[in-house]
Amino acid sequence: MAEKPDLIVLGRHRDLDGRTKEAWVRRALLLAIGAFVFAGLLNVFGQRATSSRAATSDASLEVRAPSNLRGGLLFQVRFTIQAHRELENATLVLGRGWLEGMQLNTMEPAPIGEASRNGELALELGHVPMGQKHVLYLQFQVEPTDVGRRTQTVVLEDDGRQLLSLSRSLNVFP
Numbered sequence: 602m603a604e605k606p607d608l609i610v611l612g613r614h615r616d617l618d619g620r621t622k623e624a625w626v627r628r629a630l631l632l633a634i635g636a637f638v639f640a641g642l643l644n645v646f647g648q649r650a651t652s653s654r655a656a657t658s659d660a661s662l663e664v665r666a667p668s669n670l671r672g673g674l675l676f677q678v679r680f681t682i683q684a685h686r687e688l689e690n691a692t693l694v695l696g697r698g699w700l701e702g703m704q705l706n707t708m709e710p711a712p713i714g715e716a717s718r719n720g721e722l723a724l725e726l727g728h729v730p731m732g733q734k735h736v737l738y739l740q741f742q743v744e745p746t747d748v749g750r751r752t753q754t755v756v757l758e759d760d761g762r763q764l765l766s767l768s769r770s771l772n773v774f775p
Contacts, residue, residue: 644669645669646669646671646774648667648669648670648671648674648676649667649669650665650666650667650677651665651666651667651668652664652665653666653767653769654767655757655765655766655767656765657685657764657765658685658686659684659685659686659688659759659764659765660682660683660684660685660686660688660691660729660757660759660764660765661682661683661685661765662680662681662682662683662755662757662765662767663679663680663681663683664678664679664680664755664767664769665678665679665681666678666679666753666769666771667771668769668770668771668772669771669772669774670743670771670772670773670774671743671773671774671775672743672744672745672746672747672748672773672774672775673742673743673744673745674742674743675706675740675741675742676740676741676742676743677738677739677740677741678699678738678739678740678741679736679737679738680693680736680737680738680739680755681734681735681736682726682729682734682735682736682737682757683733683734684729684730684731684732684733684734684735685731685732686731687728687729687730687731688728688729688759688764689728689759689760690725690727690728690759690760691725691726691727691728691729691735691757691758691759692723692724692725692726692757692758692759692761693712693723693724693726693737693755693756693757693758694718694721694722694723694724694755694756694757694758695721695722695723695724695753695754695755696721696752696753696754696755696756697720697721698751698752698753698754698771699722699753699755700722701747701751702743702744702747702749702751702773703741703742703743703744703747704741704742704744705739705740705741706740706741706742707739707740708724708737708738708739708740709737709738710737712724712725712726712727712737713725713726713727724737743773747773748773748774748775749772749773750770750771750772750773751770751771751773752768752769752770752771753768753769753770753771754766754767754768754769755767755768
């Protein structure tokens, strides 16, 4: 058997005498990292889309969007309006929570008109015949420095009359 190298103390270097706490600290750190990764796999920090719905006798609205995001992510929101009666001039009014700390990259199909209503974004969609659907897609990017929880409200109007309102919450993780 080969001799031990000079300056090696077998009790300290091989048997780790007096260093039992260090092994447990390493194990705890690895467990914490593993728990963080596992939470990511369970979509705690992810961008899996969820659906929110509101309906009245006039129309129904479904919003499909992520409720948890991370800074810097690109994501898509889908607004589906189902007209239960003819909507002459449908307008979606998005609360400030949709645009604070976000970049709105594109809207498809483009609305007929856009306006600011006391800091909220009003998107004029136009005529929606009874029994028909209007689907609007918005693509966003989260500002990399944005963190926090906010409320996102959506109001569906027809000729200035509120038909329905929907509220959801969004968490932005670092």
